[in-house]
Amino acid sequence: MYMDNPDDRNDLVQEMTYQLWKSYQRFEGNSQFSTWMYRVCLNTALTFFKKEDKKVKTNVIREDFDRIDVDDSNEKENQLNHFYKAVQSLNGVEKAIIFLYLEGKSHKEIGDDLGISEGNARVKLNRTKDKLQQIIKANGYEF
Known part of the structure; x- marks a missing residue:
C-alpha cells in the first residue's frame, strides 16, 4: 500500500x-x-x-481497490478514485499516517508506530487530512 x-x-x-x-x-x-x-x-x-x-507518481493501481469494500454505485467509485489519487500525491510519512488512521489506529498507536509523540501524531494527522482535502478540491472534486 x-x-x-x-x-x-x-x-x-x-x-x-x-x-x-x-x-x-x-x-x-x-x-x-x-x-x-x-x-x-x-x-x-x-x-x-x-x-x-x-516524487510520488499519481497513477492509480487497481489492485489496491480490491481490499476496500465499495458498493457498485458510480458515485462511490468516483469518490474513491479521487481520494486514492489524492493519497498518492502525499509523501511517505503522510501516507503511513493516513493508512494507519484508516486501519483504526488511535493517535497514540500511530505515534508509537512512527516513533513520534501522540500529540505530534495528532497534529500530523490533522495536517495530512487538510492537505488531502485541499488536493481533492484543487482537482475539482469535493465530497
Whole structure:
C-alpha cells in the first residue's frame, strides 16, 4: 500500500524481509512477535521513502481497490478514485499516517508506530487530512 509501482513494492518487500532477518536476534519478547514485525516493516518503509526521496507518481493501481469494500454505485467509485489519487500525491510519512488512521489506529498507536509523540501524531494527522482535502478540491472534486 506504500508504493505505486509493482517493482518498487517488490523492492520494499525484499528490504523488509532482509531487515526482519537481520534484526531477529534483537527481538527481546517485550511485545508480541507480530507487533515487533509490524514495527520493523513500518520503519523499513519509512526509511525506504527517505532514501529514495522521489516524487510520488499519481497513477492509480487497481489492485489496491480490491481490499476496500465499495458498493457498485458510480458515485462511490468516483469518490474513491479521487481520494486514492489524492493519497498518492502525499509523501511517505503522510501516507503511513493516513493508512494507519484508516486501519483504526488511535493517535497514540500511530505515534508509537512512527516513533513520534501522540500529540505530534495528532497534529500530523490533522495536517495530512487538510492537505488531502485541499488536493481533492484543487482537482475539482469535493465530497
